[in-house]
Amino acid sequence: MKAFFITLICICVLAIVGTGIYFFLSQEENDTANSEERVPPVQSQMPTEAKDKELKPVEKGEGASQLEELSGVTKDFLSTFTYEPYDEQIAYQNEELVKQIISDQHAYLNDLTGWGHIDNVDIGYLAQSEEWQQLQEDVERLRTEGFAPSEAVNDMWNAEAFMRIATDSADLNSLRYVHRIFHDIDAEINGAEVDKVWGATRAFGAETETQELYAYIKG
Numbered sequence: 001m002k003a004f005f006i007t008l009i010c011i012c013v014l015a016i017v018g019t020g021i022y023f024f025l026s027q028e029e030n031d032t033a034n035s036e037e038r039v040p041p042v043q044s045q046m047p048t049e050a051k052d053k054e055l056k057p058v059e060k061g062e063g064a065s066q067l068e069e070l071s072g073v074t075k076d077f078l079s080t081f082t083y084e085p086y087d088e089q090i091a092y093q094n095e096e097l098v099k100q101i102i103s104d105q106h107a108y109l110n111d112l113t114g115w116g117h118i119d120n121v122d123i124g125y126l127a128q129s130e131e132w133q134q135l136q137e138d139v140e141r142l143r144t145e146g147f148a149p150s151e152a153v154n155d156m157w158n159a160e161a162f163m164r165i166a167t168d169s170a171d172l173n174s175l176r177y178v179h180r181i182f183h184d185i186d187a188e189i190n191g192a193e194v195d196k197v198w199g200a201t202r203a204f205g206a207e208t209e210t211q212e213l214y215a216y217i218k219g
Contacts (some may be wrong), residue, residue: 063219064162069169081161081217083154083202090189090203091148098146099190101138106186108135109179123170136163151202155181158202161217177213 064070065078092098108131112121126132143156159181166174180200186192188204199209 063216064165064169064171064174065217065219067165067169067171070165071168074164074168077164078161078217078219081157083157083214084149086150086153088148088150090152091150092146093148094146098142101142101146102182102186103190103192105135105138106182106192109182113175113179118172118175121170121172121175123167127167132167136160139163152185155185155201155203158213158217165217173216177216 065075070078111117112126112131139156139159143153143160147153147156159178162174162177162181165171166178177200180198183192183194184197184199184201184204187194187197188201197204199205200213202210
């Protein structure tokens with residue numbers, strides 16, 4: 001009889017312990033599930049171009065040529081700024097040179113203006129930097145040695161105009177336009193992977209978008 005009571009007590013103890021373990025584990029699982037539900041999903045970082053600011057259409061008298069900070073040299077340049085008529089959209093004197101410069105400078109402009117960096121650009125420092133001066137030289141090389149007579153040459157004149165404006169006035173919209181020109185050309189001629197094509201080039205863009213660039217330059 002004594003053995004029977006001992007066995008019964010053991011069974012009861014095991015039942016109580018087992019029940020406690022069961023409820024403890026169940027509570028752990030519920031807490032884990034609730035914790036996972038409270039964790040917000042990770043937001044993927046949008047590429048630089050997709051986060052770039054949309055620019056409103058330019059009204060008459062609002063263009064960059066109206067900026068007071070522009071130097072006399074830049075104002076003279078803008079006052080005579082116009083496009084040459086070309087039959088070809090894009091043509092090359094040195095295709096390899098063009099593709100390499102476009103790729104390199106698009107990467108530089110991504111670093112300069114992407115991921116919110118554009119809002120922290122120090123134009124005074126930028127104008128004196130070796131990278132910016134190299135970009136100026138490369139724009140001229142593309143216009144004179146890289147592209148053959150075509151609308152792509154006019155795109156390089158646009159890039160030069162926007163660079164002059166940005167350097168003189170710290171105008172961030174002009175810096176955005178320089179980036180978009182190289183961005184779009186890189187996407188078209190090098191097949192660079194981009195989330196959006198801005199239509200910011202005369203060689204590849206739509207007429208409406210390229211007219212807005214000209215309107216911004218001329219004011």
